[in-house]
Amino acid sequence: MRREGNPLMAAQDAIPNVIAKPVRSFGGFFSMTLDVFTLMFRPPFAWREYILQSWFVARVSLLPTLMLTVPYTVLLTFTFNILLTEFGAADFSGTGAALGTVTQIGPIVTVLVIAGAGATAMCADLGARTIREELDALRVMGVNPIQALVIPRVLAATTVSLALSATVVLVGLTGAYLFCVYVQHVSPGAFVAGLTLITGPSDVLVALVKAALFGLTAGLIACYKGISVGGGPAGVGNAVNETVVFTFMALFAINVVATAVGVKATM
Numbered sequence: 001m002r003r004e005g006n007p008l009m010a011a012q013d014a015i016p017n018v019i020a021k022p023v024r025s026f027g028g029f030f031s032m033t034l035d036v037f038t039l040m041f042r043p044p045f046a047w048r049e050y051i052l053q054s055w056f057v058a059r060v061s062l063l064p065t066l067m068l069t070v071p072y073t074v075l076l077t078f079t080f081n082i083l084l085t086e087f088g089a090a091d092f093s094g095t096g097a098a099l100g101t102v103t104q105i106g107p108i109v110t111v112l113v114i115a116g117a118g119a120t121a122m123c124a125d126l127g128a129r130t131i132r133e134e135l136d137a138l139r140v141m142g143v144n145p146i147q148a149l150v151i152p153r154v155l156a157a158t159t160v161s162l163a164l165s166a167t168v169v170l171v172g173l174t175g176a177y178l179f180c181v182y183v184q185h186v187s188p189g190a191f192v193a194g195l196t197l198i199t200g201p202s203d204v205l206v207a208l209v210k211a212a213l214f215g216l217t218a219g220l221i222a223c224y225k226g227i228s229v230g231g232g233p234a235g236v237g238n239a240v241n242e243t244v245v246f247t248f249m250a251l252f253a254i255n256v257v258a259t260a261v262g263v264k265a266t267m
Contacts, residue, residue, distance in 0.1 A: 029224045032146065036154055036220065039147045046152045053156035057118040058163065065113045065164050066171060072109060073172035074179050076100045081184055093186050094194030097176035102199050103262075106168040107210045107255050114161055114214055115247035119222035122153050123243040126226025127236035135227060145227065154219035161215025165207055206262030213254050218247045 080096040126149065129135060135145045173195070180186040225239040225246075 025228075028228060029220070032150070032224050032227070033220055035146045036151055036223075039144065040151055040155075042147070044147075046148050049148065050152035050156055053122070053153050054159055057121065057156050057160045060121050061113045061117045061160060061164060062167075064117050065109060065167060068109045068112060069105070069168045069171045070175045072105050073097070073101055073175045076105060077176045077179055078184075081180065081186070085184075091187060091190035092194050092197070093180045093184070094177075094191035095197045095199075097173060097180070097191075098195040098197075098199040099203075101172040101176065102169055102203050102207050103259070105172055106165045106207050107214065107259075109168045110161055110165050110211050110214050111248070111251040111255065113164060114157065114218045115244055115251055118157055118160065118215075119218040119243050119247045120240050122157065122219065123222040123226040123240050124236060126150075126153070126223060127229040127239050130227055130229050131232055131236060150223045150227065153223055154216060157219030157222070158212050158215035161211045161218070162208060165211030169204075169207070202265075203262070206258065206265075210255060210258045210262075213258060214251050217250050217254060221247050221250060 077093065077097050077100075080100065081093045084092055084096065129149070135149070138145050138148060177188075177191055180191050181188050222243050225243045229235045229239040231238070
């Protein structure tokens with residue numbers, strides 16, 4: 001019996017391919033990750049590429065970060081202050097603003113910006129290089145693409161994520177202060193005094209660790225999708241879309257786990 005003429009047999013042949021493709025992708029990603037961590041500490045380090053990529057990721061991420069931070073912070077502060085006003089404790093608005101901004105808004109905004117702007121830009125850049133066979137040309141010349149292109153981008157994403165997290169916290173607290181003091185008429189001294197009532201250095205440290213993990217994971221996913229792209233320009237577009245989806249999934253999972261571990265460690 002001819003298999004190509006039998007829909008049932010064709011479907012049976014397609015099942016192993018459906019299962020094997022994600023397994024191969026996961027294996028390739030794990031292999032690339034091991035190569036990155038192995039070659040990261042071996043000279044030479046591509047300092048010029050690292051600086052260029054850090055500036056590139058920061059340039060495409062800074063404006064979206066600022067545009068997202070203020071509305072998120074104001075919305076959180078406004079909602080929280082309504083509850084505090086009902087209890088007659090509006091002077092503790094700084095406590096809620098600091099806790100929400102440091103522990104949740106900072107990481108969430110970093111996730112959105114790094115996944116939506118930074119990771120996609122890196123994936124598109126590497127994908128374009130891949131379909132132009134630039135990576136094969138580097139291998140022919142004896143240059144390891146992982147060491148020359150991937151490692152600088154992964155470290156650049158990690159560095160920029162740390163900077164973005166700190167920027168989100170500073171801008172968010174400033175926006176919350178202006179909104180609480182000048183719109184909801186909270187005492188400035190009470191707002192500032194409440195900032196450190198619950199939120200301490202350990203919370204800031206956990207937020208920075210989460211930001212570093214976000215950047216590292218987003219950089220690894222973007223670079224893997226970029227160097228494994230196929231199918232020409234259409235494949236680059238598909239890789240960028242997959243980068244957004246996979247990065248969102250991974251970063252939100254990391255946020256949940258890291259938050260739980262951080263709460264357990266600071267108790």
